Amino acid sequence: MFPPAFEYSAPTSVEEVLATLAAEGDGARVLAGGQSLIPMMKLRLASPAYLVDINNVSGLDYIEDVNGHVAIGALARHRDIVNSDVIASTNHAMASAAPWVADPIVRNRGTLCGSVAHCDPEGDWNSVMLAARAQVVAQSSTGERVIPIDDFIVDFFTNSLQPGEIVKEVRVPKYSGSGGGAYLKLERKIGDYATVAVASQIELDGDGKIAKAGIALTAVNNKNTRASAAEDALVGETPSDELFREAGDLASQAANPETNVRGTADWKREVVRVYTRRGLETALAQAQG
Amino acid sequence: MTTTADQSPHLHTPPEIGGVGHSVRRHEDDRFIQGAGNYVDDVELPGMLHMAILRSPVAHAKILSIDTSEAAAVDGVVAVVTGELMAEHNLAWMPTLSGDTQAVLATDKVRFQGQEVAAVVATDPYVARDALGLIFVDYEELPAITSPQQSLAEGAVLIRDDKEDQTDNLAYEWESGDKAVTDQAFAEAAKIVTLETHYPRSHPSPLETCGAVADVNPASGQVTIYMTSQAPHAHRTVFALVAGLPEQNIRIISPDIGGGFGNKVPVYPGYVIATAASLLIGKPVKWVESRTENLISTGFARDYHMKGELALNNEGRILGLRTEIWSDQGAFFADAQPTKFKAGLFHIVTGSYDYPAAHVVARGAYTNKAPGGVAYRCSFRVTEASYMIERLVQNAAYEIGMDPAEFRALNFIKPEQFPYHSPTGFVYDSGDYEGAMRKALGIVDYESLRKEQVTARAEGRLLGIGMASFTEVVGAGNSQEYDILGLKMFDSAELRVHPTGKAILKLGVKSQGQGHETTFAQIVAEELGIPAGDIKVLEGDTDNTPYGLGTYASRSTPVAGAATAIISRTLREKARKIAAHLLEASAADLDWEPGKFFVKGSPDQSVTIQDVAFAAYTNPPPEEEPGLEGVHYYDPPNMTYPFGTYVVVVEVDAETGEWKVDRMIAVDDCGVRINPMIVDGQIMGGLTEGFAAATNQFITFDDDGNCIGSSFMDYLVPTAWETPRFELDETVTPSPHHPIGAKGVGESATVGSPAAYVNAVIDALAHLGVRNIDMPLLPDRVWSAIQDAEGG
Amino acid sequence: MEINVTLNGTQRTDDVEPRQLLVDYIRGTGNTGTHIGCDTTSCGACTVLVDGTPMKTCTMFAVQATGKSLTTVEGLKQNGALHPIQAAFKEKHGLQCGFCTPGMMLTSAALLEENPDPSEDDVRWAISGNLCRCTGYVNIVKAVQHAGELIREN
Structure with missing residues (x-):
């Protein structure tokens, strides 16, 4: 399998990256980890005219605890998330998801920001970002904007970036009180995309009631989807099995899956039901931990 | 040379010689661990060009036109080959291994998605791939047929309208056993147990795909083809017949092969097109499949729709078996199998059990799917057969209220019944089925597990214990019964002992990872006493090895292994005469121990095999030919029948249908083990492929004939993480007719284990009344079975 | 484009097309021990250490390797002696057809750099991006653990 021809540059600063993107226009794409883009090019499902490789830009691989949120830079690899003490101590759903993204070698190269931007409905990170109510920092040569994840994810493989913008950073809010979360993924084998996955996160108030809740679903809609009704039902309530x-x-009910080779729609909805409950049980135990 | 401490207890040779029973470390590993293997894609020849194949995007369509002009104009493109051009050289069609025909490049219609339509030859593989996008084909789509039921239904569109006498989509019809006797058994039955199930389409998908480098020298007419071939000699003959090339000018070199599992038995269009291109252009042409090409066009396996019925009496004895098969052959009937047997050796379906009546009917249907029907780690459809009977006996046990193990024990063929004549005509050579089963049950502590299962059910947990007590039939085969395209299924060994006592063994078979360079050296070491490390094993070069039918169907050890033992013994007898000459004694007065001859009663009067080898060239007896070499062609008197019992313990998540393996115990009996380490390695590999089949690994098609499972993202090969932790043990029942008592083993685990995994999941749900879930046991299928059972 | 890489300790300068995959570049240098087994970043047969980290070189462009140090199976030997992972794969029968073996050994060697005493689960997890079709993985796990023993003894 051989990708089609393209032009290439690997700038060493964000400014140069943005200038190149602006100059090359629609045919240009950003190359970060490349673990989704390059296979698509090899299968000739993607044929960008120009690749702007950002891997040589220094200082983008950070995972930092900034006031109230964790900032994850464009070149933080999945493996960095797996190994991050900041993540381990601040967000259970992310820590739980990271080891199940792709496979160990792909995690050495692929990036969280790249996955978020890719908007594959079977991808893991956007459900976790929805549950955590993350924000995406988009930067272009004309400035920076901060996009709530709900507004960033538009559709099947479609985000709300404007031409010339890159995902420079993702910001994940920290728990304001005690919190917990989980990412339960049904995959067929290591390296598989999710057949069904559920990200769940709760925060408790001082009375032990649920102050905030995030639940989001992978691979059961045309995009990663927030289960708003489920969240609403949880907030303000005392946790219970019921x-x-x-x-x-x-x-x-927020799942609208397809019947396909991975399984029937009915069964996928059932897995969502079971995984949501189990994820919340885990999240509660952590929050009460 | 190192050997393990846990050597077989009956060794005839010391570790320094490393004969049968020693876990000699593999000779071939030194190059592999240094990245110095030489696979087809590693072959680089001066001036070599690269070929890429354009494949049909649709499953069934008339080809109205093909426009190659833009592709041909691309800088770096040397030639674009179409079916029309191939037809000019009478190469548009080729024979299959089942005596059918297959299109090399489509001329009239495409009959499956992925079929070869055109090829580009270019100076660079990237350019060849670019040019494929500039070939424009106009298709007129026809309805796609994706199952034998559709195919054989009245009014189905004719797929093989290229064949003059073909008026429907029936590829073959075949039967075995005695229908009248079997019907009588069913008429007398107290109970009949029925199972209808599908063994899904699968693919061997070795990690190395198929490929070739064809090098035709226009001046000399010499044709050298480096190719991923499990059967290089047979392929040479096929090339001679297909292309009309003089066979002495064809040399097939099968270098290191990155796994075969049956995928590399057939001749594929790509090999033929590359060779034709090299012939036309006069330069070497390389073609290496992508993984998608491998999965969508070459060598599928299984795809059997099966119905089986067991007739039982009130005591739980089996009276007879009836099976009906509808096999999905794809667009061309290309099963790699012996000529006489259109459904391979499926008629071994009577299994490990003793009953007088069986009848098998098989019908094959053309469909708009890839051809193949290869014996994927299997001796010609034995896998489907073993799966059918082992599923049936487990269900029969439930229906008559017996423990599945005790049901098997009651019905097993007993050790004293061997040689056992089966109702479909096999003569089982040897076995102790209950011995192997009891050993496996002991390891897993079966009685405790059954008690635990009761407790678990009370707690709402679903624990299942499944087993399979399989019998295989491998080592084709005696020439009366077995041939492929008329070539009798013998094999050969040529042994040359050099003056310094080292040796080279040349074989007609071809290793794809089985470790022939070590195992076969050990057979010579056993018989001639030359250290295994002093013996080079050469395979895969038709100019330099004796003719053989190749490696598949677990036949290398039963056939070429026997040839090796016999030629070694022949040379030992010549060596005895030379030794007698050296010791000035009579040959009859010499005794042999591995590595030396000595005068009876005078062990100090001895000569080593190395002394003898030197004398064979420097001081031969006057009445003997000089030298110490010979060749033997071995026609086996019978097949070998390895067997064993596999036990699997699973837990099923009742809420989601997910299941996981807690224990997997495999007790195998493959007769005498030549290299126990390699045997265990073969078994563990096979158990993994059985697990894959049971869990996730299958190819399916949508209604339009689009292949689902066309990359490793959808065709799921298990990783180390999912693969169960296997526990192995053995019994040893030698084959009475094999010179060293060995049976084949490379495939037992793939054949026997799928039923064990499936039976375990069924067992977890059996109390709910569940009796079948079709493979693979995807969690949604398991969940649905639970829902249906609980709902009903 | 011109690239500069250190391949198994030797500096090289080569001219490559931007689209050339790193695995094709490496194989083109004659280091054919790095294999191609799939099109979809699934099998890991092409795994090479890039600055010490295992990467699937079918999913990187050669131009991205400029300035990097690459270690392939041909570079595993140290001072003419087999790397412990190579010796252990032979000793424990961790390979059959040999096609996945280079990638499998490189991934394992990187694991042992981080953790010379891995548990069975550690090994199975670490190599779960590398497919083997022959062995059933049991002996690969044993080989990696044995290599750890050899490393710890030194």
Whole structure:
């Protein structure tokens, strides 16, 4: 398998990257980890005229605890998330998802920001970002804007970046109180995309009631989807088995999966139901931990 | 040379010689661990060009036109080859291994998605791939047929309208056993147990795809083809017949092969096109498949729709077996199998059990799917057969309320019944089926597990214990019964002992990772006493090895291994005469121990095999020919019948249908083990492929004939993480007719284990009334079975 | 484009097309021990150490390797002696057809750099981006653990 021809440059600063993107226009794409883009090029499903490789830009591989949120730079690899003490101590759903993204070698190269930008509905990170209510920092030669993840994810493989913009950073809010989360992924084998996955996150208030809830679903819609009704049902309530079952039921109603080689739609909705409940049980135990 | 401490207890040779029973470390590994293997894609020849193949995007369509002009104009493109050009050289069609025909490059219609339509030859593989995008084909689509049921239905569109006498989509019809006797058994049955199931389409998908470098020298007419071939000699003959080339000018070199598993038995269009291109252009042409090409066009396996019925009496004895098969052959009937047997050796379906009546009917249908029907780590459809009977006996046990193990024990062929004549005509050579089963059950502590299962069910947990007590039939085969395209299924060994006592062994078979360079050296070491490390094994070069039918169907050890033992013994007898000459004694007065002859009663009067080898060239007895070499062609008197019992313990998640393997115990009996380390390696590899089949690994098609499972993202090969932790043990029942008592082993685990995994999941749900889930046991299928059972 | 790489300790300068995959570049230098087994970044047969980290070189462009140090199977030997992972793969029968072996050994060597005493689960997890079709992985796990023993003994 051989990719089609393209022009290439590997600038060493963000400014140069943005200037090149602006100059090359629509045919240009950013190359970060490349673990989705390059296979698509080899299968000739993508044929960008110009690749702007950002791997030589220094200082973009950070995972930092900044006031109130964790900032993840454009070149932080999945492996960096797996190994990050900052992530381990601030966000359970991310820590739980990271080891199940792709396979160990792909994680050495692929980036979180690249996955977020890719908007593959079977991808893992955007569900976790939805549950955590993350923000995407988009930068272009004319400035920077901060996009809530809900607005960033537009559709099947479609984000809300404007021409000339790159995902420079993703910001994940930290728990304001005690919190917990989980990412439960049904995959067929290591390296597989999710057949179904559920990201869940809760924060408790001082009375032990649920102050914030995030639930998002992978691979059961045309994009990673927030299960809003399930979240709403949780907020303000005291956690219980019954409540979590109800959340599971509501989450499954937010799923609109296809029947395909991985399984039937009915079964996928059932997995959403079960995984939501189980994820919330894990999240609660952590929050109460 | 190192050997393990846990050597077989019956060794005839010391570790320094490393004969049968020693776990000699593999000779071939030194190059592989240094990256110095030489696979087809590593072959680089001066002036070599690169070929890429354009494949049909649709499953069934008339070709209205092909426009290659833009592709031909690309800088770096040397030639664009179409079916029309091939037809000019009478090469548009070729024979299959089942005596059918297959299109090399389509001329009239495309009959499956992925079929070869045109090829580009260019100076660079990237350019060749670019040019494929500039070939424009006008297709007129026809309805796609994706199952034998559709194919054989009235009014189905004719797929093989190229064949003059073909009026429907029936590829073959075949039967075995005695229908009348079997019907009588069913008429007398107290109970009949039925199972209908599909063994899904699969693909061997070795990690190295198929490929070739064809090098035709226009001046000399010499044709050298480096190719991924499990059967280089047979392929040479096929090339001679297909292309009309003089066979002495064809040399097939099968270098290191990155796994075969049956995928590399057939001749594929790519090999033929590359050779034709090299012939036309006069330069070497390389063609290496992508993984997608490998999965969508070459060598599928299985795809059997099966119905089986067991007739039982009130005591739980099996009275008879009836099976009906609808096999999905794809667009061309290309099963790699012996001529006489259109459904391979499926009629071994009577399994490890003793009953007098069986009848098998098989019908093959053309469909708009890739051709193949290769014996994927399997002796010609034995896998489907073993799966059918082992699923059936487990269900029969449930239906009559017996423990599945005790049901098997009651019905097993007993050790004293061998040689056992099966109702479909096999003569089983040897076995102790209950011995192997009891050993496996002991390891897993079966009785405790059954109690634990009861407790687990009370707690709402679904624990399942499944087993399979398989019998295989391998080592084709005696020439009365077995041939491929008329070539009798013998094999050969040529042994040359050099003056310094080192040796070279040349074989007609071809290793794809099985470790022939070590195992076969050990057979010579056993018989001649020359250290295994002093013996070079050469395979895969038709100019320099004796003719053979190749490596598949677990036949190398049963056939070429026997040839090796016999030629070694022949040379030992010549060596005895030379030794007698050196010791000035009578040959009859000499005793042999591995590595030396000595005068009876006078062990100090001895000569080593190395002394003898030197004398063979420097001081031969006057009445003997000089030298110490010979060749033997071995026609086996019978097949060998390895067997064993596999036990699998699973836990099923009732809420989602996910299941995982807690234990996997494999007790194999492959007769005498030549290299126990290699045997265990073969078994563990096979167990993994069985696990793959049971869990996730299959190819399916949508209604339009689009292949689902066309890359490793959808055709799922298990990783180390999912693969169960296997526990192995063995029993040893030698084959009575093999010179060293060995049976084939490379495929037992792939053949036997799928039923064990599936039976385990069924067992977890058996109390709910579940009796079948078609493979693969995807969690949604398991979940649906639970829902249906609970709902009903 | 001109690239400068250190391949198995030797500096090289080559002219490559931007689209050339790193695996094709490496194989083109005569280091054919690095193999290609799939099109989809699934199998890991092409795994090479890039600045010490395992990477699937079918999913990198050669131009991206400029300035990097590459270690392929041909560069595993140290001072003419087999790397412990090579010796262990032979000793424990961790290979059959040999096609996945280079990638498998390189991934394992990187694991052992980080953790010379891995558990069975550690090894299975670490090599889960590398497919083997022959061995069933049991003996690969044993080989990696044995290589760890050899490394710890030194």
